[in-house]
Amino acid sequence: MDLKYDYLIVGSGLFGCVFAHEAYKKGKKCLVIDKRSHIGGNIYCENVEGINVHKYGAHIFHTNDREIWDYVNSFVEFNRFTNAPIANYNGKLYNLPFNMNTFYQLWGVKTPDEAKAKIDEQIKDLNITNPQNLEEQALSLVGVDVYEKLIKGYTEKQWGRKATELPAFIIKRLPVRFTFDNNYFKDKYQGIPIGGYNKLIDGLLDGIEVKTEVDFFKEKAYFESIADKIVFTGKIDEYYNFQFGKLAYRSLEFKTEVKDTANYQGNAVVNYTDRETPFTRIIEHKHFEFGTQEKTVITREYPQEWDESKEPYYPVNDAINSEMFRKYKALADNEKDIIFGGRLAEYKYYDMHQVIGSALKKAKSI
Template identity: 75%
Template sequence: MKQYDYLIVGAGLFGATFAHQAKKRGKKCLVIDKRFHAGGNIYCKEEEGINVHYYGAHIFHTNDRDIWEFVNSFVEFNRYTNSPLANYKGKLYNLPFNMNTFYQLWGVTTPEEAQQKINEQIASLNIGEPQNLEEQALKLVGTDIYEKLIKGYTEKQWGRKATELPAFIIKRLPVRYTFDNNYFNDKYQGIPIGGYNKLTEGLLAGIDVQLNTNFFDDVEHFKSLAEKIVYTGPLDEYYNYQFGELEYRSLRFEHKRLETPNFQGNAVVNYNEREIPYTRIIEHKHFEFGTQPHTIITYEYPATWEKGMEPYYPLNDDKNSKRFKQYQELSEKESNVIFGGRLAEYRYYDMHQVIGSALVKAKRELGD
């Protein structure tokens, strides 16, 4: 008889949600994580009353009422609505593209005028089947929106010219002919009051957790502790990169405290010029409507990922998709390992999707 029913590798949202569901069904879990904290990328560092989103802005949003009620059972969420701004050459534009944006671009005041302007620009381009991201974006929104609000930001984010990026990255672009700056269409949206650590703590309450603990330092030892493993780390690392590394884009964050109560008046402001090295500035106190006399901002820089850096965005191009499929085929043969989360599944997940995936896999494994 082993000490634990489940060893869960990774204390992020997937691992913590699975552990919570297993504990509810009377199972004994050990959760390990190589970082100094639990919570994965939703970890917040509390600095004199301001919860700093340490790995970039995280805004919870979902249409799934059950998932909304699930997260609110651990911590109450506030009414924060994501309404980012884009700064292009010192001028501000509302996001997502809506009637406020079109008024700022062209001075138009009716949906008909805005639609006509976009349609005229698209028609003048004569683009057939888009061959790259630039052509795809131009065909969807025309030249003005593309040049000011898409091109520079996208090229910074991916580290490549838009003409070198595949068209499928932008399958559609949200264009609203209403004066609505709410970035998400989802019914439920907000930030945990007191920060995301409260959600993580609720999920992991009463469960054994070991931090600063790397599974790969002693794989055989960790495997010997539990009947089954739930693995949420990079899938290629689990198989010792035998088919080569899966590639990602990474991010770098620069946090600064400023002795001013309000730096930019909004939680998120994007910087869309290619020449400005960061993609956005986050002012954390606005996520929770803070009134502190100081503020903390974060400059978010895109980065070329190298082994040892935090992987953020999977490069789901043909080469990496084929490589992932080889690893996936190996993982499907495992009888005592459950793989889940954005790294083990090599896909970009929003928070509600990670939780939903963990709940489904827990139900499949543990029953109702």
């Protein structure tokens, strides 16, 4: 039987699109399928009132890798957007990430030595030498005030668990700076595609056959029969029919509305860090591209526990789920004609540049 395609790519997110593009450049025939009605996975943008709305949450590209930066800019030019979120705690505003602006807003301190002394004073009696959970890790890094006002409520909403029940590693990369610097990411290259992420996806898939609203699992035998190899970017446990159990995720509900004003909150991202506010943040999409439209579009993000009716966004990498994933990965490692890649297939919290790097590395190795 002559196979119709060299590669069937299941999922049109960044991993699938980058792999498809690289294979296509090498003369391989690819088919990309996606169960959603659109391509692009979670970076898909929807145009509302002339504004590119990040339909599945804010996506801000950042990397220190010049090769990856040049790669994405070869499809669409990226602007100079810098992420400088604001925290709203019970109506009071603080700069993020934690830096001298934040410490001045909290304590009125004006020098790094004063800020460090304040934190040292707050942690000296906690006696935390080996943090066992997220709460202890955060307290040992930034003290009581920053933790209680800017970390605890937000984190517990995001993960749906008490901070004492979450692993310490989640917060270890928390930016803490003793300079007046509101730039959230330290990466050298940062920005948003001018005209939205759809331009990046369209460029990657140019010339490649794509089918949307197609469920791989409903016609699995057929799809496996038409391609030499499969690139699978969906949930790895689903591919193996949940034989070791279902991996846990956190999900999100997005509530988007058009506001009849040119500027709703003055910033792209405002985090609501108190426990009582049910959403974690409000995104005002026009600020990602410095928009001047007459109206604006905002999205509130409500974290929720994942089930089969919801989209999986964040893997819950605790001990139980990590052990379950290791069993699935052992099966995947023995496959010859199936390539697993992306956040869901690798059960890993990837940033966008990391997904692209992973896909480029896999394509190059093949």
